[in-house]
Amino acid sequence: MSQVEKKGDVESQTDAPAQPEIKEATSGTPSDDDDQGLDDNSKVPQMSYLKLFWFFFYNFGLFAWGGPVAQIALIKDKLVTKDKWITLPRFQRVFSVYQILPGPEAAELSSYLYTLAGFENKYFNASFRSLQPIVAAMILRATHKIAEHSVRKHDTKKVDPFLIVAAVCTAINCALRLNIFISLGLYGVLYMFIARRLWIPAGVIFVLQYVGYAIYVVFRGVPSPVSLALGVARTPSLIHLFVLGLVSGTLSFGGAYTAIPFVQVEAVLLGAWLPQSVFIDGIAIGNILPAPLVIFATFVGFQGAYLENGSVGNGFAGAVIITLGMFFPCFMFTIAGHNLLEKLVRNQFLASFFDGLCGSVIGVIAMIAAQILKASVEGTLDKVKDKTLAEAVTGTGQVGPAAVLYVLALAVLYKFTNKYAPLFLVIAGAVAGQFIFVD
Template structure:
């Protein structure tokens, strides 16, 4: 699975940028206009080459200075999620220090919209490459990620020490779970605001809405999410070229194929969404889990969430759902890309496997390496090629359809986490005594109220510290609502 730059060119939409940040978009548009007015008629404007002109004015920094620059200026202040992170990078390196022009920044940013992985980390790698080559890109990326990674390691260890048996600790996290569900639903709405709009008219594209809705339906039918993502990318390529017949045929065939499968094999099980890459939380399995999730995170962390959940919680069953949601809650408040929740998953999974703290730290490291490896690889090795590919109309429409389909995936994970966080996990599938039934009822009511209140706050306030405030308030509220349950 960012700030809201304007559309950088005619062939590319910005599918999952923020996501509701109109103020930042106006600021960005205002910044473009003076550059456009001052452009000489004797030279190609940056808009003419869509920001691909070599207009870099980047200082050449040594590796230690480069590391400290990105660590201090961005890594330590990456609060508030991708929106705030990308705005911070743009304001410092483009507006203030003028490493590259705004048009160039917009074009570069559009490339990372079609790549898996967190865009803020990828932008840091890009600027690091400009300053000190490919090694500089690695240095800058690591400097940006390191503070959040270290904090997540510490949080994972503290959680292990106090979270499994301590009723006060558990009460706070029980209250945080419906708040996390509200965060994910709000993020779904923000992403959808841009992902289902045409990049030329800014109007809602009904075909992208259909892709999102049908993908959500497919998830409910337990059709593998990767089939839906690829299928609607192809269908939208046909729609964009007004090839209605092949688009309609593909659309109908998906449900014909599903019906045939259901008749002969039955309705797919919930674990049909999984690839089975992490049936146990061994170190090699955790690395592969991170690698596959990182390779598929086209919508940022929110697309990686359902894949990690189905592998670790449903198929592997080595991580409780409540612990998984707690990891997402912690990831929302740290100065890091949200995919850092994978560090928590790796730590807890490896620890629960054999109770070794050393193995837990190793699990956290290997899954994090796997999660970030794809974005490092694409950014460091192939940026120039990707800039050319993103201008291709054929590929652009495929990614438009894919990103519209991603909305359906995120919406379904929001529903699943809402259900798990409000209802809880008490005695599922078992007969309950009257006391146990009363305990479940006592949890559902307050959890539902917390969910509604958190959602109201998220819609009312758009400050980058809103999530941090909600987490702190939820942790305190849990002491009053759930400590005796």
């Protein structure tokens, strides 16, 4: 037998098993009952780079209205529930692992048009005033979608009361100004004890978090709103913006939502170089556009650098530099450390830790959703004292319509699940703002 024939036999032997695997990848349906998401049970079809790009662009980019929470909900619904690329337990485990990693989901620039429209343009501001409560409704609805599976047991599919407690208590801790990262780590460890039925250690840890908080309050007082601030961006210079992005990206455990309070405290509260109303508009833009929420940091960088000297070029430089800072931890941890992350996802000992952390993340996102709701409905009430009587009356009178818009938007999102519903709300809200909020 010739070498060519031998080589052909070897190739046919090695290639033979591959055909059933490809067929299974395109038609197989992984079962959630096969494992707890610890094995490589993915059934991902083989695609060309072009098809893969178009698939994600069309399904999760073009229609990702509502920011990263909506995007995650879309990914879960399409790839897990409908197409069955991976099982739900594995999706939850991967989601949990990536929540403990710093870094945003993605970024793009959009601040220039905002600046061109002008901060004092009443028509522009009216549309944004109308869109803010609508965006808040989108975030809450998407949070509910994610929570539907994040607080369930993998084996029985029943709601796990301990994961609900983790979510609720994390939200309460956020309201008490307890550091987010403490809650994430604490409830991950606590659920490890609960999963192993070690009730006494779990109970001790749960009680100690509030005992420790009470002791802190007695001796130091209630944590300040600027307790997260490190003072890395007291002025919006380019170097300060880069450091702000780098630190925010490094500390954004749980995704871009956990970076919101840190950027806010540095830019709005401590540095005071970015108005609160502009910051809220940045959050709205990050959720309105079909892009992940980290765009808000790019927006902050542009506005900060632009407001410093009025130069559009400096604004673009600030946007780019803060985005580079935000991206660096993301690429370093998720791409360079991919193999390590896969090991974490499939580690049986840490599985319960990630389940507890995932429940805790829901509490963080829910609290951020509540804060955005409050800010979007109240609008500029925080500045009423500095306005004339007529302006104060106008600002107060906008609260009612904003609340009505929120309720209506939430009703539409729950009634209509079509992917075009958020787009319709954005367009309708922008138009409605011209009739409701234009003086």
